[in-house]
Amino acid sequence: MHFKNDISIRKIGDxxxxxxxxxxxxxxxxxxxxxxxAAFLLNSVIGxxxxxxxxxxxxxxxxxxxxxxxxxxxxxxxxQLKQIGIIEE
Amino acid sequence: MKIYExxxxxxxxxLTEADELVFTLSGDKSxxxxxxYKLVSDIDFNGVKIKEYKDGNxxxxxxxxxxxxxxxxxxxxxxxxxxxxxxxxxxxDFRLLKLFLVTAYGLSTSHLKTFKIHSxxxxxxxxxxxxxxRSGTGKSTHSRLWLQHVEGCSLLNDDEPIVRLMPxxxxxxxxxPWSGSTPCYRNESAEVVAFVQLEQxxxxxxxxxxGIEALRYVVEAAAIxxxxxxxxxxxxNTISDILEKIPVYKLQxxxxxxxxxxxxxxxxxx
Numbered sequence: 001m002h003f004k005n006d007i008s009i010r011k012i013g014d015x016x017x018x019x020x021x022x023x024x025x026x027x028x029x030x031x032x033x034x035x036x037x038a039a040f041l042l043n044s045v046i047g048x049x050x051x052x053x054x055x056x057x058x059x060x061x062x063x064x065x066x067x068x069x070x071x072x073x074x075x076x077x078x079x080q081l082k083q084i085g086i087i088e089e
Numbered sequence: 090m091k092i093y094e095x096x097x098x099x100x101x102x103x104l105t106e107a108d109e110l111v112f113t114l115s116g117d118k119s120x121x122x123x124x125x126y127k128l129v130s131d132i133d134f135n136g137v138k139i140k141e142y143k144d145g146n147x148x149x150x151x152x153x154x155x156x157x158x159x160x161x162x163x164x165x166x167x168x169x170x171x172x173x174x175x176x177x178x179x180x181x182d183f184r185l186l187k188l189f190l191v192t193a194y195g196l197s198t199s200h201l202k203t204f205k206i207h208s209x210x211x212x213x214x215x216x217x218x219x220x221x222x223r224s225g226t227g228k229s230t231h232s233r234l235w236l237q238h239v240e241g242c243s244l245l246n247d248d249e250p251i252v253r254l255m256p257x258x259x260x261x262x263x264x265x266p267w268s269g270s271t272p273c274y275r276n277e278s279a280e281v282v283a284f285v286q287l288e289q290x291x292x293x294x295x296x297x298x299x300g301i302e303a304l305r306y307v308v309e310a311a312a313i314x315x316x317x318x319x320x321x322x323x324x325x326n327t328i329s330d331i332l333e334k335i336p337v338y339k340l341q342x343x344x345x346x347x348x349x350x351x352x353x354x355x356x357x358x359x
Contacts, residue, residue: 012332015300019329031325033301 001078002049004088009034009043018042018086032084037063038077052078093266095276110169112197114190116182118172120160122149137188152185159185168197191249191267195312199323202254202330205312210250210262210279211235213242216356217262217279219250221310222287227344229271231287234349245279247271249312252281252331260331283336283355284310290341293348303337304328 010019016039018032034042040062041055055074060067081087126142126149133139138153146166152159159175159182171193175182195205208219209228220228228247235242248269250262264275286298286306298306307328314320338355342348 008329010329010333012301012303012329013297013299013336017300017304017329019326031301031304 001051001082001087001089003046004086007046007086009039009046011039032081032086041074041077092272092274095274096266111201112169112171112193114161114171114173114186114193116173116175116177116186118162118174120149120162120172120174122151122160134188137185150189152189154185157181157185161189168193187267192312192314194251196314196317196320198251198253199320199327202327204252204324204327205249205265206252206307207248207310207312208250208284209247210245211239211242212245212277212279213239213356215279216282217245218282218352218355219252219262219284220287220352221284221306226287227289227342228287229269230344231340231342231349231352234344234346235353238346238349239353244271244273245275245277247273254327254331258334260335281331281335283338285338285340285352285355288339288341290343293340293342293345293351295338295340295351298337298339302339303332306337306339307332 008019009016016034016036018034037059041058044058045054052071052074055078056067056070059065059070059074063070078087122142123144125144126147127144128140129143130141131138136154138151140151140153142149142151146164148163148166150161152161159173161171161173161175163169163171171189173186173189175186177183177186191205198204206219206221207224208221209232210217210219211232220231222228232244232247236244245262246264246268248271249265249267251265252260252262254260260281261278262281263278264273266274268274284303284307285295304325308325311324311328313324338352340348340352342351
């Protein structure tokens with residue numbers, strides 16, 4: 001899977017958001033708020049083809065978390081981003 | 090035309106084809122709203138009816154107020170060359186054209202990382218604070234409190250200044266030939282230190298706003314053309330860029346000196 005549009009992750013104060021960089025063809029009425037961990041993970045795969053397993057591996061290498069929890073949380077985030085149409089297969 | 094005088098280019102250099110003008114507007118033209126034009130938006134803005142028609146790239150906007158109507162056309166969809174059937178020398182026409190100029194300026198500068206914002210701006214020693222909030226929340230009142238209590242400050246614009254992310258990555262706010270009901274037309278600029286969202290309250294308090302909350306305050310205040318996704322995306326991207334550098338605060342306040350002293354700290358502690 002990959003990001004459907006050019007995106008960038010912006011840090012505004014103490015929070016991060018996903019911003020869509022494309023000027024055309026995007027309905028920019030949604031801005032997505034990210035916690036620090038999600039911002040770190042998604043930043044690492046911008047412009048790349050990636051799988052849920054890539055993100056799980058990345059998360060486990062940086063944070064103290066058990067693998068099942070990591071996979072469950074990541075799957076949830078990815079599904080949300082797919083639903084909004086930011087990530088596609 | 091008088092309020093535009095501080096903004097006139099005094100010694101007009103000879104312009105070549107290569108010089109980029111933000112946009113041009115030519116008066117006394119004939120405009121043909123033929124049946125292929127479809128109505129795309131119909132809004133009422135400060136007592137002026139604005140109807141926008143499109144045929145392919147070509148756009149015609151009809152402005153109607155107090156029984157007076159005039160049309161504007163942009164044939165290439167580039168927001169660069171406009172023609173109008175109005176006349177610059179007719180005061181009634183010019184009053185309507187002024188409304189158009191404000192909008193067209195905002196639209197045709199978005200690619201220069203520039204946007205218009207609904208704000209009252211206080212400047213001191215070259216640094217500025219932008220007070221935001223819905224009409225009636227006390228932006229102008231807060232600026233007036235600054236003028237009363239803070240030495241050496243001045244009002245840069247009271248309603249619709251221009252914000253630009255400069256090519257050198259600094260953020261500046263500019264005065265404009267429009268300023269709501271306050272006559273304050275200054276061709277000057279200042280470095281933006283912070284945006285402050287105002288809200289009336291029974292006591293004074295200030296806190297930092299982050300993430301979506303911060304973005305929301307500035308996007309809601311920015312002039313964005315709803316019918317153009319390109320314009321909207323450009324302005325929101327510019328705002329996102331700016332907010333990585335410039336903080337946003339939320340001030341709950343009473344209209345008193347203590348409130349002004351709270352925002353004064355944002356400038357002096359910078």
